[in-house]
Every structure is written in structure tokens, then in C-alpha cells.
Amino acid sequence: MKPILVVGASVGGSTAANTLADAGIPVVMLERDLSWVKPCGGALPPVAFEEFAIPQSLISRKVSKAVIHSPSERKAEIDVVGLEERANDYVAMVCREDLDPYLRQRAVNQGAQLIEGKLVDLSVDADGVTATYTEKNSKVQKTLKAEAVIGADGAYSPTARLLGLPRLPYCIAIQERIRLPGDKMALWEEAAHLYLGEEVSPDLYAWVFPKSDHVAVGCGAGPGKTREMRQLLSNLKDRIASDLEGGETFIEEAHALPIHPRKRMAFERAMLVGDAAGLVAGTSGEGIYWAMKSAARAAETLIETLPDTSLAALRRYEQRWWKEYGTMYRFLQWLQGWGYGNRRQMEVFTDMCRNHHVQQFTFESYMHKQMTPVPWLSQMQMTGDIIAAQVRHYLPTQRAWT
Numbered sequence: 064m065k066p067i068l069v070v071g072a073s074v075g076g077s078t079a080a081n082t083l084a085d086a087g088i089p090v091v092m093l094e095r096d097l098s099w100v101k102p103c104g105g106a107l108p109p110v111a112f113e114e115f116a117i118p119q120s121l122i123s124r125k126v127s128k129a130v131i132h133s134p135s136e137r138k139a140e141i142d143v144v145g146l147e148e149r150a151n152d153y154v155a156m157v158c159r160e161d162l163d164p165y166l167r168q169r170a171v172n173q174g175a176q177l178i179e180g181k182l183v184d185l186s187v188d189a190d191g192v193t194a195t196y197t198e199k200n201s202k203v204q205k206t207l208k209a210e211a212v213i214g215a216d217g218a219y220s221p222t223a224r225l226l227g228l229p230r231l232p233y234c235i236a237i238q239e240r241i242r243l244p245g246d247k248m249a250l251w252e253e254a255a256h257l258y259l260g261e262e263v264s265p266d267l268y269a270w271v272f273p274k275s276d277h278v279a280v281g282c283g284a285g286p287g288k289t290r291e292m293r294q295l296l297s298n299l300k301d302r303i304a305s306d307l308e309g310g311e312t313f314i315e316e317a318h319a320l321p322i323h324p325r326k327r328m329a330f331e332r333a334m335l336v337g338d339a340a341g342l343v344a345g346t347s348g349e350g351i352y353w354a355m356k357s358a359a360r361a362a363e364t365l366i367e368t369l370p371d372t373s374l375a376a377l378r379r380y381e382q383r384w385w386k387e388y389g390t391m392y393r394f395l396q397w398l399q400g401w402g403y404g405n406r407r408q409m410e411v412f413t414d415m416c417r418n419h420h421v422q423q424f425t426f427e428s429y430m431h432k433q434m435t436p437v438p439w440l441s442q443m444q445m446t447g448d449i450i451a452a453q454v455r456h457y458l459p460t461q462r463a464w465t
Contacts, residue, residue, distance in 0.1 A: 065191055066091045067365060068209035069175075070182050070222045073101055073159075075337035075354035076215035077166035078115060082362035084173035088369065091176045091207060092167070093196055095216075100160045102238055102316030103351065104272050104279060106255065108430050109151035111352050115359070121161050123274040125153040126255045133413035134260035134406050141416060145427030146435070152426075154255060156274055157351075180205075185212065185225035187332045211332040211372040213361050215354070218319040220339035226330060231321040231341050234267060234348070237292040238281030239300075240274075240314040241307060250306050251278050258282075259409040263299040265291075266403050267348065271303065280307070283348055285322065292317065320348055324392060329381040332372045334361040345395035346402065352432065360384060391434050407456045414452035420445050 067083055069076045072094035083090040105123070112119060131139040144152045171177050183204070184195035192209040214222025218233050243251070256271040263269040269282035280303075282295045300307060321341035328340040336342070337354030344353060364380035365372070402412035415421055420441040427435040437445075 064089060064370065065208050065210045066176070067362075068093060068192060068194055068207060068212045070194075070212060070214050071216035071337075071339070072097070072167050072170075072177060073163050073215065073217070073337075073354070074166055074351055075339075075358040076213070077163070077170045078355040079213050079215060079336060079358035079362040080170040080175040081166070081173055082359050083365065084170055084175045086362075086366045088366065089176075090170075090174075091178060091209065092170065093178050093180055093182060093194070093207075094167075095179070095181045096199065097167075097177075097179050100316075101163065101217075102236065102318040103159045104236075104238070104270060104281065104348070105157045105159060105162075105274070105351070106272065106349065107155045107157055107351055108432065109153060109155060110430060110432060111355065112155065115355055117162075117165075121157055121165060122155045123158050123161070124156040124252070126156060126253065126273065127153050128254035129154070130254050130256045131413050131416045132256065132258045132260075133410050134262075135410065137410070137413055139413050139416035140254075141422045141426070143426055144423070145430050146423050149430075152430075156255075156272055158274060162351075178207075182216070182221045182225070185222065187212075187226075187330075192332050210369065211334070211365060211377070213358070213365075214333065214335040214339045215337050215358055216339055218321045218338045220335065222333070223325075223335055223339055226333055228325070228327075231325065232286050232323055233319040233321050234283050234285050235289050235292050235317065236281055236283040236320055236348070237296050237317040238279055238315075239296065239312045240277050240279050240316075241310040241312050242277045243307065244309040247306060247309060248273075248276075248278070258299060258302065259403070259413065260302075261406055263295055263302065264403075267399075268403065269295070269299045277313070278307075278310075283320065320350065323396070327381065328357075328384070329374065329377040329379075331374045332377070334364070334377055334380055336361050342392075345392065345397075345399040347395070347429075356432070357384065387433075391428070394434070410456045411449065411452045414456075415445075415449050418445055418448045 066089035069080045069092045072092040080090045080092045129141045179199045180196040186193045192212045194207045251273040258269040266285040267283040272279045324341040336357040342353045343350040368376040
């Protein structure tokens with residue numbers, strides 16, 4: 064059997080390769096630049112560490128609270144707790160320069176071959192997949208024959224482009240990592256802070272995420288906002304300047320996030336996972352878990368169907384994915400448009416996040432990665448609070464909120 068080619072050796076590609084290699088299937092990972100660290104907020108639910116056997120030592124910080132800051136600086140403080148208290152009630156903050164190499168090396172230890180090179184051509188025919196790549200060090204162009212290809216190569220996915228697919232619409236995220244004096248760092252250690260407001264993000268949110276020895280300060284914005292990003296980040300830093308005083312920026316980074324899933328993720332002898340498939344969750348922008356989960360599902364589909372790599376066989380991955388997660392993706396996309404639509408709506412969104420039922424069901428779903436059924440009485444209470452907030456913030460005479 065020819066190997067399976069996995070393009071991209073970040074969290075998604077490494078997970079796909081590890082899953083395949085563990086099943087005894089030959090696999091080659093092609094990564095453009097092994098020294099590159101993907102810019103990322105770095106939030107992961109604890110279930111990811113259990114599901115993908117990731118050691119706890121890779122957690123840079125455990126966050127027990129989330130704080131939503133409205134445009135008028137009203138706050139919604141949320142404990143990271145679902146419907147009942149558990150030992151792993153936290154959001155794990157990781158650094159990609161630690162997580163990615165670990166996952167990559169684990170796949171190599173299982174038997175995956177790792178090549179550092181740039182994919183330049185891809186063709187699919189009845190005999191398999193032919194990939195042409197340029198080795199990074201030698202600059203020599205080589206070809207590789209594979210049974211099938213998994214594209215795990217990010218928002219700009221060369222795999223998707225070479226398969227003839229259009230580029231997805233994407234958001235831009237920009238971030239600085241800042242080391243703070245001890246007294247300032249202590250202000251950020253327990254909570255992930257999310258900031259709303261057109262001056263820091265017209266249609267998404269800005270953030271401060273704590274790590275073991277620094278904070279990640281960043282913001283995201285939708286299509287067409289690339290030129291505005293530095294100013295938006297500067298506005299955020301001005302907004303929280305007193306709490307960043309004495310800090311030293313040691314990394315500046317930016318990256319693209321797809322904002323809509325692809326209609327098709329499976330093709331003849333090819334599948335797309337993670338950002339390449341547009342599988343970033345709306346509202347939150349969460350991508351690490353979904354990259355790993357989709358990569359594992361794609362690899363499991365191949366394990367089930369090989370040597371059959373036909374469209375009909377590989378579409379099982381796509382069909383199962385949307386059957387399990389379609390409702391969640393559609394809801395989060397809708398919530399993003401509803402909650403971040405304008406300044407007043409951001410105030411309504413903040414009020415919604417103050418509702419105890421919203422907090423519980425949000426984190427129950429986040430921690431376990433499935434839509435949690437909401438009892439009708441809780442639905443009525445949440446709906447009533449949201450309607451009241453809509454009225455309160457859209458009344459023309461309303462000037463101040465508490």
C-alpha cells in the first residue's frame with residue numbers, strides 16, 4: 064500500500080498521522096516549515112487532554128473564570144462550571160510552541176515519516192495521489208505517490224487550492240505576547256478576559272489570555288479588516304493600559320481564521336480537516352480541538368475504508384461530522400452574527416452572559432463538545448432575560464446601564 068499523505072504537521076495533521084500510524088497504516092507528513100509557530104490564543108477544553116492523551120504538563124495555565132467586558136465596560140463574570148461541579152472545571156491555556164512539536168514527535172515515534180517541504184502540485188487519478196513538493200533545505204523538487212491525501216494545512220490550504228477549491232472567507236487575528244511584572248501578572252492569572260466594542264473588534268472580540276509567564280493580548284475581526292488590525296490592537300492596549308503597565312512585548316503574531324465551514328470536506332482520495340475545512344467554531348473562534356477532532360475522524364474513516372478511497376467511501380467522514388456537530392456549528396454561526404452585530408447588541412450579549420442558565424449550559428457544551436439540551440423552564444427564563452435586555456438597550460431614552 065502506498066502511504067497516506069498528510070499535508071500540514073500542526074495539531075490537526077499530527078493527530079491524523081498519529082491515528083493512522085497507530086493503526087499500522089503508512090503515513091507521510093509534509094510540513095512547510097517546522098520552525099514556524101502558529102499564532103493562536105491557545106484555549107483547550109480539558110476533554111481534549113483525555114481524548115487525545117495529551118500530558119497535563121503541556122498546560123501553561125488553568126483558567127477558572129471568563130470575564131466578558133461590554134463596550135461600556137460592564138462585566139459578566141462567569142465561573143467555568145457546567146451543570147455540576149467537576150474536578151476539571153477549567154479552560155486549559157497552551158502554547159503552540161510546546162503543543163505542536165509534542166504531537167508531531169508522537170506521530171513520528173509511532174512510525175509516521177516527516178518531510179519538511181512545500182507542496183507545489185497535487186494530482187488525483189485512478190492510481191492514487193501524486194504530490195510534488197520542494198524540500199526546504201535542499202530546494203530540490205520531488206514527487207511522492209500516496210493512496211490518499213488529508214489536507215491539514217490551514218486557512219490558506221494549498222491542498223484545497225490544488226484540488227480546485229475556492230479560498231474561504233476568513234477573519235484576521237493579531238496578538239502580542241507580553242511579559243508583565245509580578246503584581247500586574249497576578250491580575251490576569253485566574254481568568255480569560257474577552258472585550259467587546261467596535262474600537263477593538265467591529266464584529267468579533269478582543270482578548271487577554273494568561274499563560275504561565277506572560278499574557279496573550281489580541282483581537283480578531285472579519286473579512287476586509289486587515290488594514291485596521293494594528294489600530295484595533297492598539298485601541299485594546301490603550302483600554303487596559305493601566306493593567307499592562309511595565310509589560311514587555313516579546314512576540315508579535317497574526318494569522319487567518321476561516322469563518323465558514325466548507326460545503327464539502329471529502330473528495331475522491333482527499334479529505335480536508337481543521338482550518339483547511341473551515342472548522343473554526345463561530346462566536347468563540349475555537350479551532351485547536353476541532354482541528355484535532357476532525358483529523359482523527361478523517362483518519363478513522365480511512366482506517367475503516369482502505370483500500371477504498373472513493374468519494375462514496377470518504378464522504379462517510381463528512382456525513383458523520385455534520386450529523387454530530389452540524390446543529391452546534393449552525394447555532395454558533397448565528398450567535399456570532401446576533402451577538403456581535405453592533406454596539407448595542409454587544410451590550411445585550413453581555414447581559415445574556417450574566418444569566419446563570421446561559422453560563423451553565425454554555426460551559427456544559429464547551430467542556431463536553433456537544434449541544435446540551437435545555438429544559439423548557441430554563442429556556443423561558445433565558446429568553447425573558449434576553450428580550451428584556453433587547454428592550455433596555457434599544458430604548459432611545461436609555462443612557463446608562465449597570
